[in-house]
Amino acid sequence: MPVFRTLSKVAKQALLSTPGCSCQPLTVAVRNISFSPRQVTSDASFHSVSFSETDHPKVLITGGLGQLGVGLAKLLRKRFGKNNVILSDIRKPPSNVFHSGPFIYSDILDYKNLREIVVNNRITWLVHYSALLSAVGEANVALARSVNINGLHNILDIAAEHGLRLFVPSTIGAFGPTSPRNPTPDLCVQRPRTIYGVSKVHAELMGEYYHHRYGLDFRCLRYPGIISADSMPGGGTTDYAVQIFHDAIKSGKFECNLRPDTRLPMMYIDDCLRATLEVMEAPVDTLSMRTYNINAMSFTPEELAQELQKQMPELDVTYDVDHVRQAIADSWPMNFDDSNARKDWGWKHDYDLPELVQTMLNFFGAETLMARAN
Ligand SMILES: NC(=O)c1ccc[n+]([C@@H]2O[C@H](COP(=O)([O-])OP(=O)(O)OC[C@H]3O[C@@H](n4cnc5c(N)ncnc54)[C@H](O)[C@@H]3O)[C@@H](O)[C@H]2O)c1
Numbered sequence: 130m131p132v133f134r135t136l137s138k139v140a141k142q143a144l145l146s147t148p149g150c151s152c153q154p155l156t157v158a159v160r161n162i163s164f165s166p167r168q169v170t171s172d173a174s175f176h177s178v179s180f181s182e183t184d185h186p187k188v189l190i191t192g193g194l195g196q197l198g199v200g201l202a203k204l205l206r207k208r209f210g211k212n213n214v215i216l217s218d219i220r221k222p223p224s225n226v227f228h229s230g231p232f233i234y235s236d237i238l239d240y241k242n243l244r245e246i247v248v249n250n251r252i253t254w255l256v257h258y259s260a261l262l263s264a265v266g267e268a269n270v271a272l273a274r275s276v277n278i279n280g281l282h283n284i285l286d287i288a289a290e291h292g293l294r295l296f297v298p299s300t301i302g303a304f305g306p307t308s309p310r311n312p313t314p315d316l317c318v319q320r321p322r323t324i325y326g327v328s329k330v331h332a333e334l335m336g337e338y339y340h341h342r343y344g345l346d347f348r349c350l351r352y353p354g355i356i357s358a359d360s361m362p363g364g365g366t367t368d369y370a371v372q373i374f375h376d377a378i379k380s381g382k383f384e385c386n387l388r389p390d391t392r393l394p395m396m397y398i399d400d401c402l403r404a405t406l407e408v409m410e411a412p413v414d415t416l417s418m419r420t421y422n423i424n425a426m427s428f429t430p431e432e433l434a435q436e437l438q439k440q441m442p443e444l445d446v447t448y449d450v451d452h453v454r455q456a457i458a459d460s461w462p463m464n465f466d467d468s469n470a471r472k473d474w475g476w477k478h479d480y481d482l483p484e485l486v487q488t489m490l491n492f493f494g495a496e497t498l499m500a501r502a503n
């Protein structure tokens with residue numbers, strides 16, 4: 130493989146050019162010469178562009194048209210300026226997204242295209258959101274394996290070659306039935322039973338490996354199920370907790386595909402996006418780890434329905450269990466221990482269940498009023 134041929138050649142040269150260092154570990158030699166895994170000699174001089182500390186980062190978000198990307202772009206653009214944050218995806222953006230800031234086509238399976246985007250736009254931060262989530266992953270394992278694993282390899286190599294700060298989200302789905310589930314700490318057995326979970330454990334381990342081996346500034350948060358009002362989830366096991374609001378407002382009825390007592394960690398999108406910005410901005414010396422659990426609340430479908438029924442007493446919730454999703458949920462954490470994130474870089478959530486429900490209902494209430502007014 131070219132990567133490893135180049136690696137051994139560069140490492141050999143580094144060892145030979147340092148007198149009396151035959152006992153030096155390979156990793157140190159490699160990191161000291163800023164080697165990157167797919168680097169080709171003819172390109173070497175292009176990889177050393179340095180940015181002053183005061184420059185805003187230039188951010189690329191992959192898979193940016195999913196549930197989380199558009200909101201993250203909005204937050205980062207507010208902080209770093211509209212033109213410093215590029216959204217990308219393989220889908221056609223809706224016109225409001227297209228007109229709200231830079232958008233570019235990027236297929237993460239196309240290494241050269243990705244590299245060209247990073248070079249031409251002088252990208253310094255990469256937020257890698259492209260993925261197939263848990264339920265759609267089980268329905269198309271080959272595609273999930275390709276996007277979530279091969280795609281990640283392209284991202285890691287490009288980030289290492291160009292000295293990028295890289296954020297890759299992981300998930301509660303990176304744990305499995307043999308993990309402690311209540312609570313689930315950062316470090317414990319991880320034997321997920323979905324291709325999604327397996328690919329996320331792979332991403333955590335590969336990112337940490339590239340950090341130790343090549344000095345890649347890899348940062349990773351394990352998100353709980355994320356709840357948002359203005360963007361729809363892309364085929365996960367926690368989707369019911371978003372769908373219930375849409376159906377409650379539209380029809381006053383909701384049929385849940387998980388059992389009423391299925392407890393899962395959840396978070397409102399604003400907390401999730403703020404955590405992502407905070408960990409990306411955290412000084413290196415505050416990060417005792419590179420992969421952190423983050424959490425806000427844990428609830429069951431029944432508890433969520435009861436909280437909604439406080440404001441919509443007529444809401445009718447029934448249950449028709451989807452066995453694939455239920456099996457996945459039954460293998461995931463019930464409560465997430467995020468004490469390391471709170472201790473190291475000051476993570477603190479703002480939304481508990483009552484605030485979440487109120488915020489979601491306010492959003493839909495405002496939308497309904499606007500629709501009536503038009
Ligand atoms: N939403 C959640 O509840 C949640 C929870 C934990 C972790 N995460 C993680 O956060 C990230 C973003 O999640 P999301 O909910 O926005 O996902 P999503 O499914 O809504 O969006 C994923 C996006 O990836 C894009 N994509 C697919 N194949 C691609 C390819 N070959 N090249 C480029 N883009 C491609 C899709 O078009 C889609 O827009 C994912 O990595 C996910 O695993 C999400």
Ligand SMILES: C[C@@H](O)[C@H](N)C(=O)O
Nearest residue numbers: 262263300365366367
């Ligand atoms: C939890 C998360 O990774 C995603 N919402 C899913 O259910 O697949």
